[in-house]
Amino acid sequence: MEQRKIPFVIRPRALGNAILVLVIGVLGLVMAHHPMLFSGFRRIQTDLRDTRLIHYLLEHGYLWVCGIPEHRTFWNPPIFYPVSNTAAYSDLLLSVGPVYWLWRAGGASPDLALAGWMISMSAVNYAAALVLFRKGLGFTWLPSASAGFLVAFGAPRVNQISHQQLLPCFYVLMTVFALARLFGGNPQRFWERGGLWLLAVLGGVLQFYSGFYLAWFLMLGIGFAVAAAILLPPCRTVFLEVVQRDLWVILTAGLVGVLLLLPLLNHYLPVARYLARRQYLPMYYAFNPHLWSWFHVGGNHWLWGWTAGREPFRTLGYPPEHLLGFGFITPLAGAAGLYFCRERPICRLAAAVTLSMWLATTFLPGKAIALVASGVAYYCLACLFREFNGPRERAFGLASVLALLVLVSFPNIYLQILTLSALMLCSLELVRTRGRPECQVVPGIALGLFCLKVFSLDVLLIGVCLVAPAAALIAYYWVGRRRDVGLGAVLLVVFFTAVTTILDSPNVYLGALAASSSALLVSAPRRLRPPAWLSVRALIVAMVLVVWFYDQDSLWLSFYNKIPGGIGIRAVGRIVLILLIPAALGLAALVQSLEQKQWTLAAWIVVLVCMLEQGVTTESFDAAANRATIAGVARQVTPGREAFYYRPWPNPGWNTYHLDAMWASLVTGVPTINGYSGYNPPGWDGFFAVDAQSTLDPRDVLAQWERAHGLPPERIQSIGLDRTCEGPQQTRHRP
Structure with a gap:
């Protein structure tokens, strides 16, 4: 019997999805690059400064590939003559340069090749984001396309297009896709898991060979994600299972990544050692984001450009590095999507990472945060002492306070008050549990350790010498109350040492007395006390905030030079280009949630409004005049x-x-x-x-x-x- 051939049929739904994706992508390209497209490429985005530097590096790479004698060594472009290794002073663009090289090899002029390269990078970004949200995270086509639009054509990326090294982000998306498949898709085959881990590592390596900023932000984001995955119960089990299952694969892929990065490190590290001695702090301060920087879209924004001349946007620092906003409605849509879909571990993880990275990089009112956090710490500590049936939680809370005091240095008035409050509470606990020695072990040990940390040993010995004789005499005649006499003597030594140590700081005593007493009073009603485990966690978080924000307004400016590679990040606000990914995740989650509820019109309204909010007209320059x-x-x-x-x-x-x-x-x-x-x-x-x-x-x-x-x-x-x-x-x- 003759086999009947089945003709290839395009399903209407598949065709509609393809048209949808294509239309949104083309619309995004036109919105992002219309100054070049509408001028027939007579004008090039964006200015005659950094744009021409990135163009120079791309052209140098092309001439290196062509074997031009003056460019025969990639790491030695002929600038700053006769200094060598000058390529290490900027981004390499080596892994994204081949697209530019193809344009040049096809006969395009340098200016046309640059324009074609920028448009190509945006198109590949959109395609990679589409794959991430459709295949990696399992969203339907409209949510995936809207999320891809935000990642590839979001206002922060367009506003930063004058720094073209920040434009290609598809290697970052490659890494995120591989990790999403590993932790969300649960691949069963060993070779598939190995390939995904290798893909994740290669994405990071190739991003380093493209541009340093996005690669470093990717590593920082992964670090925050690991910490959040360990702390969040919905994510912890999956994370630990995957890491335990694929530990050797992870180590092998990581070793491959390190080997591939060795050529880059050999050239970058000597420059980094030199730069470590040349940090210009005013520039870091000028570029550090403020609260309103995350909503600043600039004067060329289609909808909100009029806000650029108003307070508080008008008085922000160096304007180009504070254009971090992508509208006012889009962030709300992203946050709503992450909240409404919080049952998905990926949404909780994205929200935690976004919040953590935002807190770490933004100027915040440090004194106010430290004050509020210290109040929370006092309250939680008092709640733990109210929990008579929770000795384990009390011990853990005291151990946390002690560990923090060992790791940090004084003076910190909030920690001093917290320490004295803990001393008072431990003393009250010893008095309350007298006659029950088994209940006095933990507060007694804590009291001794607090004294050794806060007070001088010499002062403690003086107090012992003054109190011990009288206590011994009283105990000799009051035989039946020797244990109470000993307890009173210990507390008297502690009181004497505290008074003589901080004699010139009465505010600390008053603060400790007020904090401990008010916290005990407020926590007295049972209904006002949280569970013991929650009090411990809140206490730890509050103490960390007290340490981080005491007498400082930016965590980044306090710790950037202690993080490997941090000195190379002068404009930390550019991290918004990575945070567009969790924002897009929230947008996709919201749109899909509306679709599932059959609210298609509402979903389309959200998509169109968020797309319109990304409209920005960038600067451009006359290519012919520049050539002349x-x-x-x-x-x-x-x-x-x-x-x-x-x-x-x-x-x-x-x-x-x-x-x-x-x-x-x-x-x-x-x-x-x-x-x-x-x-x-x-x-x-x-x-x-x-x-x-x-x-x-x-x-x-x-x-x-x-x-x-x-x-x-x-x-x-x-x-x-x-x-x-x-x-x-x-x-x-x-x-």
Whole structure:
């Protein structure tokens, strides 16, 4: 019998989903890149500063692949001549450069290739986000497309498009997809689990070879996620099971990742050691987000641009690094989705990670937080002492307080008050349980340890010497109450030591007395006391907040230089580009919840409003005018020179003319002493100073650089250094 062929049939529903995904993606590309698209690529996003630096790095990678002699070593682009390893001063873009190389190999001009590369990166971001939410997290098509839109075309990403190294995030999404499949999809086959772990590691490695910021934020987010997964009961079981099951696979994949990162580390670590000595704290403070930075969308936003000139947005610090908002409705939609779907462990985990990272990176009223947290700590400690049937919880709470006191240093008035309050409560507990020695062990040990931590041993010995003789005499004559006499003597020694130690700080005594008494009074009614286990957890969290926020307003600025790689993160607010993922998860959860309730119209309204809230018009520059400027500089460069230094007078701005020189170097093939990057090499600061100090002669700075690096002056061309000339076309050749 002849087998009948079944024709390929496209289901209407599948076709509709494909059209939906395609339309949303194209709409996002147009919204994000319309300044280039509507100008026919005559204009390029966004400015003549960082955009041209990233473009230079991409073009350098292309010339390196082509084997151009001046670019034969990837790590040594011909800037800051003759310093080597200058690529390590910025992002590498090595793992995302091939897309640019393909555009150039296809005959595109450098400007068109950059535009094509940016659009391609946004498209791949959208596709990767779609795969994550559809295949990795199991959402339907509309929620997945809306979440992918927010990740790929969200207002923070578009506002940061002048830093094109932050644009490609699909390697981050690759890692998140692999982890979502491992912990949510529960793959059974060993080879499948091994492949996913390897995919997760490769995503992180490739992101490091693309850009440092997003890779470092990814590692930080994973660290927060691990901590949250251990602390959250719904996530803890799954997390520990997966880690225990795949421990050797995880270690093997991690080893592969470290080996792949060794070339990068060999070049980056020497630069990091140098940068550790050159931290410019005012820049970190200026870039650190404030509370309102997370809602600031900038003056070019389609809906909320008018808010940029109003308080509190108008007085924020360096504006470009505070454009972290993606609307007002979209964050509410994301938060609502995470809340309504909180029964899903992934939503709880996302909410915990988002809140933790937000608290860690934002300027907050530290004194107010520490004050409130200390009040919570006093109350929880009093509640634990009210729990007569919870000796284990009381012991754990006291141990937590002691552990924290060992780890931190004084002075911290809130911790001093907490310590004295604990001493008072332990003393009351000893008095209350007299006649029951088994109940006095824990408070007695805690009292002794508190005294050893807070008080000087010499003062304690003096107190013992003063009290012991009288106590011994009383005990000799009052035989039946010797135990009570001993307890009274101990408490008297503690009181004497406390008074003499903090004699000049009566506020601490008054605060401890008020805190302990008021906490005991408030916690007296049973209905006002939380369960013992909840009191212990709240006590630990409150004490951590007291330590973190005492006399400081930003956790990031307090600890960034203690975290590996933290000194390289000057603008920590860019972490919003990672936080778009949990925000998109909340949006997808809300839209799917509305769809499941048959509220399709409401779901579409939410999607369209959130999409519209991402509309931003970025700056752009005239590509032809930029090319003409670069060509004008290149015409002044003499072929055959070892290197040149360019500084026009009057100059258009230090970053502008340095980038003009870098691009002229690409055109002529002559290395340049000019440079503009994330950082600058040792000894190059003088070239910055010539623009800040009018009395400093750039010729002297150049001569000093030549002597420091053994450059023959007759082989170095200087362009535009004569202040008597009117423009950059004057060239001076030194004999």
